[in-house]
Amino acid sequence: MESDVRWSLDQLETLIAVAECGSFSAAARHLGRAQSAVSTAIAHLEIDLGCILFDRSGRLPRLTTAGKALVHEARVVLHQSQRLESRAKSIVQGEEASMVAAVDEALIEMPPVDETLEALAHRFPALQLTLLYGSQDDIAGWVEEGTADLGILLRQPGQGAQWEGVRLAHLQQSLVVGRDHALAHLAVPDASDLAAYRQLMIASRTRGGSDAPLGARFWRLNSFYSMGELAARGLGWAIVPRHIAQYPPFRDRLVTLSGEALGTPPIIEVETISRRDSPRGPIANWLRRTLGERFRDRRRPKS
Known part of the structure; x- marks a missing residue:
């Protein structure tokens, strides 16, 4: 099927240059071209698009109403073109074009994780990333x-039948109970x-799990955040990662036992x-390495 499009990316770049530089001569200097070449490119673009882009009646060209609208569209097209080129370059270099990363819900709002994702966005802008959040069981299953x-998850005992893990860091945990719970009022x-x-215990992906409860009364949950909330409500005691014990919605209702x-x-x-x-592509390897570095940076004492 033949296309009726006659304009080129070069013409769109020239349109944006004239709009941003304010004149044909300034745009020519910016692009390193002759002024006549810039004027000709704009004239041909107006013919191809079927509308006048600049009002030339004054000393300097001014964008018409149509010109203002189409400059915006031209920028969108050029940005898409740049993304296409970036993605093609990444694929040629062996980088993943897309990735699905599953993150343990217990790591939500963890600075090392969020900082790593922010760095990922800047370093690999062409990557198509899908983030899935769920419980430990969800992550391993996916x-x-x-x-x-x-x-990316808090480690469970053992290895999966199909997957293997790389340990990155360790987190300290706290034994917590609600402020009004009887345990909170015991001296020692x-x-x-x-x-x-x-x-209140984290559920293991193997029924029963390898960790035995301390007493006869226990609940298993698949969310550390839920454990923290239920402990704050006085339903039991729990051992949770410290960042979860300090989670704002319930940290003031918890007491740490030690x-x-x-x-x-x-x-x-x-x-x-x-x-x-x-296969582990370069972006996945970078993500794993950078995540470990971010966790280690958090553990270093600040001078």
Whole structure:
């Protein structure tokens, strides 16, 4: 099917140059061309588009109403053209044209993750990125079935049948309970005190999981944020990553329990996972490396 389009990208660049520089002569200097070539390009573009773009009755050319509208459209076309060229260059260089990354909901609003995504947007502007947020089970499942190319999550015990993980960092955790809970009023609580009350635990993707509850009463949830909220409501005690214990909606309603009798809450690791049979492209490798660097930067003491 033949196209009726006769104008060129070069003509659109000339139109934008004249509009931004304010005159044909200034645009010619900006483009490194003769003024006659600029004038001819605009004249041909007006013929091709079937409308007058500049009012030439004054000392300097002024955009007509049609010209103002079409300058905007010209910029859109040129930006799209630049994206096309950038994407083609990335593909030729072996970079992924698109990527689906699945992120654990427990890492929402984590500065290292958000900073890495911001850096990704600037470094690889042509990348088509899809972000999926879900529970640990969701992330592992999406990677296993091929829905996601890369998963970023808080580590679960063991390895998947189809994926393998790369550990990036570890997070400190806190033992928390609601301010009005009975445990919050004990001077020196110990493990036997905890066992007498409901424990809120993260659900494992294997039924039952490898972590056993401390007592007979427990609930399992697939969200650390939900654990924090329910603990704040007095429904039980929980061990959650510290950034979740400090989450604004419920941090003022939580108390952190500590003491020699309770020991130190276990650390939890952040990892990325991908299928063993999927190639790791340069952008995925950059993302994994940069994410690890951002987490390490957060751990370094500030001078």
